[in-house]
Amino acid sequence: MPAQRTPVGFTIGSRRLFRVERTLHSLAFSLEDALAERVPSLPAGPDAADGLRVLSAPQTLADGIGTPFGDHIAGAREDFRRHYIAMDGTFEDYLAHFSGKTRGTLRRKAKKFAQADGGKLDVRAYTSAEEVAQFIDLALPLSGKTYQARLLDAGLPDGDEARDAMLAAADEGRMRCFLLFLRGEPVAFLSLPVIGQTLVYAHLGYDPEHATLSPGTVLQMEALRMLFAEERFRYFDFTEGEGAHKALFGTHSVACCSFLLLRSTLGNRALLGARDGFDASVAWVKALSQRSGSLASARKLLRA
Numbered sequence: 001m002p003a004q005r006t007p008v009g010f011t012i013g014s015r016r017l018f019r020v021e022r023t024l025h026s027l028a029f030s031l032e033d034a035l036a037e038r039v040p041s042l043p044a045g046p047d048a049a050d051g052l053r054v055l056s057a058p059q060t061l062a063d064g065i066g067t068p069f070g071d072h073i074a075g076a077r078e079d080f081r082r083h084y085i086a087m088d089g090t091f092e093d094y095l096a097h098f099s100g101k102t103r104g105t106l107r108r109k110a111k112k113f114a115q116a117d118g119g120k121l122d123v124r125a126y127t128s129a130e131e132v133a134q135f136i137d138l139a140l141p142l143s144g145k146t147y148q149a150r151l152l153d154a155g156l157p158d159g160d161e162a163r164d165a166m167l168a169a170a171d172e173g174r175m176r177c178f179l180l181f182l183r184g185e186p187v188a189f190l191s192l193p194v195i196g197q198t199l200v201y202a203h204l205g206y207d208p209e210h211a212t213l214s215p216g217t218v219l220q221m222e223a224l225r226m227l228f229a230e231e232r233f234r235y236f237d238f239t240e241g242e243g244a245h246k247a248l249f250g251t252h253s254v255a256c257c258s259f260l261l262l263r264s265t266l267g268n269r270a271l272l273g274a275r276d277g278f279d280a281s282v283a284w285v286k287a288l289s290q291r292s293g294s295l296a297s298a299r300k301l302l303r304a
Helices: 029-034 059-065 091-095 100-116 127-143 147-150 161-171 210-211 215-230 244-249 265-292 296-303
Strands: 004-012 015-028 051-058 072-086 124-127 175-182 185-195 198-200 203-206 235-238 252-264
Touching: 004 265, 015 124, 015 252, 015 265, 029 051, 029 235, 051 059, 051 100, 059 252, 072 215, 072 244, 072 265, 091 215, 100 124, 100 210, 100 215, 124 215, 127 161, 127 175, 127 185, 127 203, 161 175, 161 185, 161 244, 175 215, 203 210, 203 215, 203 252, 210 215, 215 244, 252 265
Parallel strands: 015 051, 198 235
Antiparallel strands: 004 015, 051 252, 072 235, 072 252, 124 175, 175 185, 185 198, 185 203
16 A cells, blocks of 8 residues: 555544644554564555554554664654454354443443434344445434544545445455434444454444434444354454553453554654654543542533
């Protein structure tokens, strides 16, 4: 894949304050790569790119990845647990990994949503190319309402190229998409590309007007119920980044990191220095907020 213009973001919580673009190749580790500690094929040739964006590499391999790129510098590193579900049992086996209290909470959320819609959950699955085309048409307007789209530019991808890629994957049986409806209108969506035997957690979003009904959680559980029933998949990969949602639903995790490898130019050194300094300041403020008990209020303000 050729290098692409990629934003290097400066974010606080869920809000991106600003970004600087660089032309980067991507070196993305699949979950299977991370678990096997296997490095994917490196992009061919240095060409005119500014460097590499390394995504979800196992921390055990991080230091060695930059060895072939001696004229590059590393920075903007993020360490996290990459959560995933091992789907080697039944849905009932999966439910057993939750505490009794959590299982009760999940049941109450589903019951509350169903009661708001006449007593029954309306969850629809989309797998064929024709169905996924319908899913895109319904999910895109909903995606525009989510905080991922408003604050992070991370909503469901729009545009002909993204649509064609999803439809091509669906035509090959490599897409699983779901919508949760409330009174006939979609209020939550989930998009899952399939790589081998792994479901990739690409996009989940919901209408914030219905947040009190926990539509994202309800959809996640009902989608998992359907996916376990297929008895086809080995893993459900929550991909990079921490999050309470991922930690709650995941059964296992692997220590990973993402970072940049940029050519050692003055501009790139300044960019990585600024990004690392910014991240350190955010971490300091977060730690201070936790000690003072104001973190919840700060998060609420940032999500507004």
